[in-house]
Amino acid sequence: MARMPVQFRLNGSDRAVFVEPAETLLGTIRRGLGDFAPKFGCGQGTCGVCTVLVDGEPRLGCLTLSVTCEGRSIETASGLADGPTLHPLQAAFMEHFAAQCGFCTPGMLMAAKALLDRNPNPTRVEVVEAIAGNVCRCTGYEPIINAILAAAQQRGARRA
Amino acid sequence: MLEFRKDLFADERDDNLNVIGKGEQRQDMLGHVTGRTRFFDDHGFDGLLHLKVVRSPHHHARIRSIDVTAAERAPGVKRVIRGQDVPLNKNTLLSLIDFGKDDEPTLAVDKVRYKGEPIVAIIADSEAEALAAVKLVRVSYDPLPTVFDVQEALKPGAVVVNETYPGNYFEYHDKYDHQKLRFGDVEAAFRTADHVLEERYQMSPIEHASTETNGTIAAPETNNRYVVHSCAQGLFFSLGTTAKILALESNRLHFIGGTVGGGFGGKVDSLTEPLAVLGAILTGRPVRYVLGREEEMQFASPRGAERHVIKDGVMRDGRIVARQITSYFDAGAYTRLTSYGVVKCVAHMPGPYTIPNVRGDAYCVFTNRVPATAMRGFGVTGVDFSIEVQMDKLAHLVGIDPMEFRILNAYRDGDMKAHRRVAHNTALIECVQVVAEKVNWPLSETARRASSLSGGGGPRAAIPPTVTDESGRIGRPETRQAPPQLTPGAAPLPAHQPRPAVPVYQPPPAHQPAAALPNYPAQPADAAPLPAPAPPVPNAPAPPQHGAARFSSVFTRRR
Incomplete structure (x- = not known):
């Protein structure tokens, strides 16, 4: 074709x-x-x-x-990054050890960005829901959820 | 915050390490969050070709004929690879450390031994064209009887899965049908025990299911070399394996890896590297061989199935006086790493407990299932699970709290282990005490006062009289002579025959109850007593330990 x-x-x-x-x-x-x-x-x-x-x-x-x-x-x-400046999600993923092998990380970051872009202040449940379609086989979900919540908090603080 | 309880370990070095307990940024983290980490598949090549394999739909079958003419003429197909094109079409992974016989073809030639075994490789311009051509390969089979149960496979007359091992068991050091541990006399102890409990435990195969499937991209480099982007967990293990199968000097292979999209043991088998490199050699172009998700789940090696039968003799006061463990590991159709897992299993018998009579037998068994491999503590996970569930059942049987029951039977410094090594630096008692404290589990005063540092040794350091065979050995005599080695590409295999009867393990005759203890000779721990270790030098760095030296007791051939 x-x-x-x-x-x-x-x-x-x-x-x-x-x-x-x-x-x-x-x-x-x-x-x-x-x-x-x-x-x-x-x-x-x-x-x-x-x-x-x-x-x-x-x-x-x-x-x-x-x-x-x-x-x-x-x-x-x-x-995601603006030149050498990391997106708050990237910085939070680094800070919270939210990647092990790193294979799910690019997809996980994009799912999280979509969430924060439309809901800057998500609850833990909303974060879990937003990444429900992203599998991490190193099973690092807790650090990932914490990183996304921390990034949201940080962005909120910057806006204030 | 991580709590580092150095006080629990007698031999802990006394200088303060300054990394444990505080956060350190991983060196690969920036690459992961910026999407710059390059996994094997994240490399672009002009003219990239794609390799897919034809897999056996049968669990066990003789291959009558293979017709690739239609596939060769299919659109986009650049090359068809068959078993005859593989320079050394028979390998076993641990042959690199001289452990085991070559038993697995890269591409099956005369027989398939598990469902999904690769037979023909197709290289085409696109994945879709390669997959379409795979469907055009005509293989005709004579299906053979199958065996899927480890104990069925060991019975005389069972179908032979893998002709390299006609007894359906891996031959340790070319002559032993299994790994064996003998310490004291379990039969006599069972007769005097207040309770005897025998239970059977088993575990299904488990797929690692890493998010990145197994795969390789190989491409011609300059100077007659090949660059290989590999998912391998053991990059140089894979390099050695590929060099051996392709009969290449290893310096012609430039392996790049270290970024593994989840492995967990599922990326140590070099499932894709040899064929991808062979494809690059034969076509002169970059070749990508990646398992699809379905292939990964069904045909990439899983953690193998295991069965453990544990029989314990226990006294009313909670002392375990005898433990007998018989373990069967399902290697699937080929050895891969199961032979090594079995060695690890026996090293963990009878668990971290001081038991005066121990008997262990562990078999690496071949069946028509997908070959098994490493996965997170393989060889140990299943037997330790079984032992600990058994410990709970024993505690319940004698009416003792399960935590206290473990403290009561835990090994202590100075105790003799069933492997005839003195236990040092034990800390099970302390671990149980800490766990009990953390979960507010009430322990008796006696259990709280127990210590790994006291109460061990003395009579617990003795090696009990141990049943020997007619030749005066702890083991049984050699079971069989090694069969003639099949060479790749040699004469076709004879038509299927039931495997020759092999000597079946005969348990020692039951002891008659006797008034006096049987007169076994006591046996020394070693031919010569081990020299006492030199006292540790404070603050001196630990002497470097070479991997081969550490494993030498496992892999050195004993003849």
Whole structure:
């Protein structure tokens, strides 16, 4: 089948790429555009390591077709930091030991960012719910939840 | 805050280490949170090819023929690899430390021994094309009878799973059918015990299920070398294994790794490295071989199944006087690391308790299940679980609090362990006391006053008279001669035959109750007494210990 051109914004930069009609957004971002932050874990939408933001909403990159992303804004963990300045979530993940092998971290960060962007002051239950689709097999959920809550608190303090 | 109770350990060095107890930032953390950590699959290559394998749908079958003509002509297919293309198509992982015989092909040639065993590898331009071509390979099979239970597999006449080990058990040092521990006389102790309790414990295989599946990208580098981005937990173990299977000098392989997306023991088998490198050699292009999630869950090695039968003799006052453990480890169809797990299991018998009569037998058994491998404390986890559940049952049986029961039977400094080594630096009693304190578990005054540092040694340091066989040895004589080694690519295997009858373990004849103790000769702990260790030099760094030296007692061949 013929390849199709797609244009979208990836971490603030306009990108154009040719994709197979059945190509996933995850495949396009990783192999097509060379941003390897989002990972492939299951290909079935069950583990969440491919989580990216599409127009601010968390999406599973392995189940999203690239052709549906025409004109949209995609964010991955690679674009979280502002130059050398870490996003509060990144700093909190470091501070709270919220990564072990690091494989779930990029997806986990994006799920957390989507939460904090729409709900700057989440409860613990809301945090748990927001990352419910992200599997961490090193089972570091508690430090991850604590890191997200700490990042929310820190952002709240900065705004005040 | 971490509490470091140095007072509990007699030999603890007395200088103050300055890292434990305070936070230290991990060196890889910045990479993890910025998405810059590169796992094996996070490397871009122009012209990357994708490898997928044809797997056996049968648990046990002879391969009659393999037809790859349609697959070779399929769109995008660049190369088809078969067993004959693998330079040394028979390997066992621990052969790198001279432990065990080569028993596993990279690609099956004449027989498959478990469901999911790889037979043919397809390399194509895309994953989809490789997967489509996999479906075009025609393999015709003669299904064979199967065996899935460890004790069934050890029975005379059981089907032979792995011809390298025709008895369906791993042969330790080429002649012993299992690992054995003998200390005192359990049979005599069972007769005098107030209670005897025998229970059976077992554990299913467990998949590690790391979020990153097993995989490798291999690519031609300059100077006739190959760069290998690997998920391996033991990177140089994998390098050695790949070099051996591909008959390459190891300096032609440039392994890059150390970033493992979850391993837990499931990434020590080099499941993908040899084929990916072979693919890069044969095509001259970068080749990526990654297991899909379904392959990872079904066919990548799990923690193996285990069965432990524990029989204990206990007195009304709570003293355990005899413990007999028979353990069966399901290696699956090939050895991989189970032989080593069994050694660790026997080293943990009979648990951290001083018991005057101990008998242990542990078998590494081959069945038609997916080969097992390492996983978090493998060899130890199952037997320790079984022993501790048994301890609770024994405590209940004699009506003693389970914490006190453990303190009563715990080993203490100076006690003789069943392995004929004196226990040093023991701290089980103190651990139980601390746990009881933390959870407000009431302990008696006696239990609270107990200490690992006192009450040990003396009569507890004695090695009891131990049953010996006709040759005067603690073990039984050699069970069988090693069979002729099958060489890869040699004459086709003979048609299926039931495995030859092997000598079946005969328990020693039951002792007749006797008025006087049987006249066993006492046995020395070692041929020569061990020299006393030099007193520790205060503040001196610990002498470097080389890994091979530490494991030498396990892996040195004893003939």
